[in-house]
Amino acid sequence: PAVALDLKEAILALKKERNAVILAHNYQTGDIQDIADYVGDSLGLAYHAKETDADVIAFCGVHFMAETAKIVNPTKVVVLPDKDAGCSLEQSCPGPELEAFLKANAEKNYYVIAYINCSAHVKALCDVICTSGNAVKIVNKAPQDRPILFVPDANLGAWVMEQTGRKMDLWQGSCYVHVEFTRDSINRIKAEHPGALVVAHPECTQAVRLLADEVCSTEKMITFCRNAPVKDIIVVTESGMLHRLRRECPDKNLIAGPTDRCACADCRYMKMNTLQKLHDCLANLSPQVELPEDIRQRAEVPLLRMLEQSR
Numbered sequence: 001p002a003v004a005l006d007l008k009e010a011i012l013a014l015k016k017e018r019n020a021v022i023l024a025h026n027y028q029t030g031d032i033q034d035i036a037d038y039v040g041d042s043l044g045l046a047y048h049a050k051e052t053d054a055d056v057i058a059f060c061g062v063h064f065m066a067e068t069a070k071i072v073n074p075t076k077v078v079v080l081p082d083k084d085a086g087c088s089l090e091q092s093c094p095g096p097e098l099e100a101f102l103k104a105n106a107e108k109n110y111y112v113i114a115y116i117n118c119s120a121h122v123k124a125l126c127d128v129i130c131t132s133g134n135a136v137k138i139v140n141k142a143p144q145d146r147p148i149l150f151v152p153d154a155n156l157g158a159w160v161m162e163q164t165g166r167k168m169d170l171w172q173g174s175c176y177v178h179v180e181f182t183r184d185s186i187n188r189i190k191a192e193h194p195g196a197l198v199v200a201h202p203e204c205t206q207a208v209r210l211l212a213d214e215v216c217s218t219e220k221m222i223t224f225c226r227n228a229p230v231k232d233i234i235v236v237t238e239s240g241m242l243h244r245l246r247r248e249c250p251d252k253n254l255i256a257g258p259t260d261r262c263a264c265a266d267c268r269y270m271k272m273n274t275l276q277k278l279h280d281c282l283a284n285l286s287p288q289v290e291l292p293e294d295i296r297q298r299a300e301v302p303l304l305r306m307l308e309q310s311r
């Protein structure tokens with residue numbers, strides 16, 4: 001429709017005027033993915049945010065992702081379409097709670113590894129960050145002589161323990177979207193598509209991960225689907241991933257993993273962003289990510305360590 005076309009043209013004109021780059025996560029709606037300069041997983045987005053020479057970063061994802069871009073780019077303007085786009089994992093580990101826990105357990109001298117789905121305050125309290133794309137690598141590089149505390153995702157943490165054989169104490173957070181997939185819901189869709197392969201995100205529960213042929217980050221799902229020897233693949237993650245996968249692997253039949261209640265799973269936070277809000281944040285340069293400089297500096301250290309260690 002003409003209105004949508006006008007909106008897209010207006011966004012592209014504003015992008016040029018502001019010397020902005022549009023970064024989008026794989027869970028964004030198709031129209032946002034299609035207008036973005038780069039679409040990827042948290043790891044790819046962190047590298048892109050670090051390397052861009054644009055003056056403005058318009059970050060279409062959730063708040064912690066835009067905040068990560070600001071941590072490594074203190075002099076750039078980082079805008080996001082909706083400042084209320086949060087994340088249940090971030091909410092499950094408030095900074096003050098982690099700070100109190102570390103104080104109460106100071107004698108353990110924990111090496112703290114934080115999954116990137118957390119606030120800048122939590123990042124500032126940890127030794128290194130990881131994403132689902134590099135968690136195994138980062139945990140393998142952790143010092144052997146210190147116990148590890150892994151925050152905030154207990155499911156991702158359990159999967160990394162299985163992969164590395166390294167024991168870790170796990171913060172009991174979870175992604176409210178990925179824990180909706182169940183053994184029954186995935187077995188049901190498997191029965192409807194005999195011979196289909198299953199790829200699942202490591203934020204899923206162990207019961208679901210055990211049914212998967214591959215467990216990996218959203219970006220690695222693309223390589224898996226591209227190289228899969230069969231046409232039918234069941235994708236057990238947030239629904240936005242299907243748009244990206246269908247574009248990258250047009251010859252595959254990509255089937256959304258269902259939950260017990262729905263045919264697919266949407267992250268309500270990721271879906272708060274719209275083309276109109278993307279336009280408005282570029283036009284108004286608001287909402288912007290702002291961070292106290294001391295927190296930013298402390299959060300940057302473990303983030304740069306991650307970028308270095310995962311090369």
Ligand code: 13P
Pocket residue numbers: 026040041042043117131132133175201203216217218219
């Ligand atoms: P990825 O880094 O694998 O894209 O995951 C991000 C996320 O929020 C998963 O729910």
Ligand code: SF4
Pocket residue numbers: 062086087088089090117175176177178203238267268269270
């Ligand atoms: Fe957070 Fe889950 Fe949404 Fe990812 S899908 S942003 S982990 S709530």
